[in-house]
Amino acid sequence: MKCRRCKAPAVIEIRRHNAAFCPPCFEHHCTEQVRKAIDEFTMLSPGERVLVAVSGGKDSLALWDMLLDMGYDADGLYLGLGIGDYSAQSLVYTRAFADAKGAKLHEVDIPAEFGFDIPTAAVVTRRVPCSACGLSKRHLFNKAALDGGYDVVATGHNLDDEAAVLFGNVLRWQTEYLGRQLPVLPAAHGFPRKVKPLVRLAERETAAWCVLRGIDYQVEECPNAEGNKHLGYKAALNAIEDSSPGSKHAFYFEFLDKVSDRFTPQAQAEQEGLRPCTGCGAPTTDAELCAFCKLVQRVIR
Amino acid sequence: MKVLLRNPRRELDVAGPLRVSALLERLEVNRETVLVIRGDTLVTGDAVLADDDQVEVRPVISGGA
Numbered sequence: 001m002k003c004r005r006c007k008a009p010a011v012i013e014i015r016r017h018n019a020a021f022c023p024p025c026f027e028h029h030c031t032e033q034v035r036k037a038i039d040e041f042t043m044l045s046p047g048e049r050v051l052v053a054v055s056g057g058k059d060s061l062a063l064w065d066m067l068l069d070m071g072y073d074a075d076g077l078y079l080g081l082g083i084g085d086y087s088a089q090s091l092v093y094t095r096a097f098a099d100a101k102g103a104k105l106h107e108v109d110i111p112a113e114f115g116f117d118i119p120t121a122a123v124v125t126r127r128v129p130c131s132a133c134g135l136s137k138r139h140l141f142n143k144a145a146l147d148g149g150y151d152v153v154a155t156g157h158n159l160d161d162e163a164a165v166l167f168g169n170v171l172r173w174q175t176e177y178l179g180r181q182l183p184v185l186p187a188a189h190g191f192p193r194k195v196k197p198l199v200r201l202a203e204r205e206t207a208a209w210c211v212l213r214g215i216d217y218q219v220e221e222c223p224n225a226e227g228n229k230h231l232g233y234k235a236a237l238n239a240i241e242d243s244s245p246g247s248k249h250a251f252y253f254e255f256l257d258k259v260s261d262r263f264t265p266q267a268q269a270e271q272e273g274l275r276p277c278t279g280c281g282a283p284t285t286d287a288e289l290c291a292f293c294k295l296v297q298r299v300i301r
Numbered sequence: 302m303k304v305l306l307r308n309p310r311r312e313l314d315v316a317g318p319l320r321v322s323a324l325l326e327r328l329e330v331n332r333e334t335v336l337v338i339r340g341d342t343l344v345t346g347d348a349v350l351a352d353d354d355q356v357e358v359r360p361v362i363s364g365g366a
Contacts, residue, residue: 204361212343228364
């Protein structure tokens with residue numbers, strides 16, 4: 001198989017683009033897709049300070065690598081989730097990348113700073129671990145960005161992530177979530193701007209980026225994610241993608257183009273009802289404590 | 302050839318020569334969900350794997366959102 005751009009031997013085929021690329025042209029392809037997403041959705045402006053949410057996985061390290069290469073002022077934030085060896089090893093990969101690039105890495109260790117870990121939070125709250133994990137990440141990334149004076153938080157959500165979340169929300173017509181499922185969430189009411197520059201890349205491409213760039217990342221799956229709904233949605237979408245390449249891209253981008261604005265008024269109305277948490281000051285729809293402060297209170301009680 | 306699989310980590314012996322696409326079919330793996338790495342280099346579906354190759358079939362699907 002030959003590279004579509006230069007006709008050299010290809011190392012990766014991307015069926016939804018009906019293309020294959022050699023290593024240099026694949027890097028060009030990925031960079032162009034990220035640049036296109038940033039420009040199309042006005043994600044980042046020159047001179048802005050970007051905080052990249054890094055986990056040690058392929059997506060966030062690829063994103064950080066690309067943003068640094070593109071000249072953005074991008075620091076990283078790693079959250080220690082207390083998920084045993086998985087978290088410990090993920091931190092090793094993250095630190096190694098930051099050291100190799102000479103990039104600034106912030107670290108927040110949830111067990112050390114808040115007195116609980118994600119597996120314990122799941123047991124106490126009787127909900128799946130991904131629930132406490134996502135809640136904690138959203139809260140602490142917002143806080144770190146605002147405290148650190150960053151203009152924007154960039155996350156490694158890719159096309160597969162966004163298509164799978166959309167699939168789940170559409171299955172149950174969760175319209176309150178559909179109104180917020182955008183590549184950019186503007187800064188408002190105590191929230192920093194949040195952007196997803198990888199939405200035009202599938203996770204197979206972010207993994208390939210890391211392999212070809214020599215970036216070691218956490219290949220093993222999070223032990224808490226096994227069997228979760230999100231993986232089930234991805235499996236369903238990949239079965240469709242296998243027989244009809246481009247389906248995931250069309251599903252997500254046609255949603256953005258044709259119907260997402262129908263759901264934004266509901267999401268905006270929810271934003272209007274936010275008030276400061278009495279514990280930490282973060283915006284919340286609840287009368288007193290925000291969801292994160294409630295979680296901390298329940299788990300360390 | 303030695304074929305490394307992940308989640309859970311295990312190794313298989315598979316006779317070569319064999320195309321990457323045929324290996325994935327034999328393993329019943331969706332090609333959209335993995336990278337195939339020979340040595341330290343990615344290979345496309347039409348590449349032929351030799352009997353003495355070291356191959357990794359690396360999953361790329363993450364469960365977090």
